[in-house]
Amino acid sequence: TRVWIDERPDDSKLVDLPSTCPVCDSPVVLPEGEALARCTGGLICPAQQTEALIHFVSRRAMDIDGLGERWLISFFEQGLIKTVADIYQLHKHQDEMITFEKLGEKSVQNIIEAVDASKKTTLARFIYALGIRGVGEGTAQNFAQQFGDLDSLMSADMDALIATPDVGTITAELTYEFFRAPHNVEVIEKLRAAGVHWDTVEQVASDGLPLDGQTWVITGALASMARDEAKAKLQALGAKVVGSVSAKTTALLAGEKAGSKLTKAEKLGVKVVGEDKFLAMLEES
Ligand SMILES: [Zn+2]
Incomplete structure (x- = not known):
């Protein structure tokens, strides 16, 4: 999470980043503030x-x-x-x-x-398979659940994309741009024409669920279940589960060894829920 300059040996040498891709010779870019250098060659x-x-x-x-x-x-x-x-x-x-x-x-x-x-797959798998940068399995599942079908996702505007659980501005932008590129749309149409298909996604309506309208963040290790499982349970109760604590966060579910997210929640006065209380809440609902 940070660089320990003090620990750096005196004889360290600056890493020479290649300026062009070793495979296609396109320029390599390292965007300001990012850790990864990338070939700009894209499809070529x-x-x-x-x-x-x-x-x-x-x-x-x-x-x-x-x-x-x-x-x-x-x-x-x-x-x-x-x-x-x-x-x-x-x-x-x-x-x-x-x-x-x-x-x-x-x-x-x-x-x-x-x-x-x-050819018979699920919408979440298909979205994940497209390889949109920043869209891992979890995000693909959230997109499938949020939009229900591919056409809605493909035509979604930035606001709609950002409203998806766990999707931030960068992922939303990358997704938006992906579906605006004609070559991507063409590949998707060819896949569908070849018979790639999936069942309709059953969207869960959150209206009337106990945690409807709430935003939760999970941190630390839980003794009784994996974090993914806790996330799924919270979502099943209607909560939106996001990755970082902000003033808009309703509650932070904190397990063992909770770190910076707990500190931030305390600083912002966000409610912190321990595992026992969380389990009791699940039991109740
Ligand atoms: Zn390349």
């Missing part, structure tokens, strides 16, 4: 393209078991796949796939079947 950078493909098929995303990283990269290098949408066109290239070394007819069949099986 092969390294970014392959990482996007690997993320898309991963277990927590589209879960295309059988289409491993190795084949994915081979198919990419041979031009069979350019974007994630092409994964659903692989069945048209079976003759070509069989010519790959160590990829027999049976393996090709398995890949085609795995790709086919992944």
Whole structure:
């Protein structure tokens, strides 16, 4: 959380950050105040393209078991796949796939079947699979719950995006921009046209729930459950669960080893709820 300059050895050398991407040669930028330097190549950078493909098929995303990283990269290098949408066109290239070394007819069949099986997914997984920067699994789930369907999310304005639990300005902006880029919309349309689908999300109405209108933050370790579980329970009671304490926070659920969030809550006079009290509250409701 901070740099200990005092601990820095005298012979330390300044790190020379590459000014261009080692893969695509596009300029590298390190935005002011951020920790990560990034290649600006976007869709033209092969390294970014392959990482996007690997993320898309991963277990927590589209879960295309059988289409491993190795084949994915081979198919990419041979031009069979350019974007994630092409994964659903692989069945048209079976003759070509069989010519790959160590990829027999049976393996090709398995890949085609795995790709086919992944067409039935959930909206949350699909959103996560798109690889929007800042949108992890939790945020993808919140978006699915908040908007209920993809079209509403794609057309959502900044205010609507920020109203999603745990979504801050930066993630909202990145999401907004992602859905305004024509190439992203095109890939999404191709995926849908290929038959990628999900069941309608059942949105939970928070009206009348005990914690409706309240904003909670969780910090520290809870003895009785994981934080994700506590978060889900609070959301089920109608609360919005966000990542940082502010004057708008209704309550802070503080477990063991609560740190800076607890200090901030105390400073702002935000109600602090311990685990025992939280469990009692769950019991009651
Ligand atoms: Zn690059």
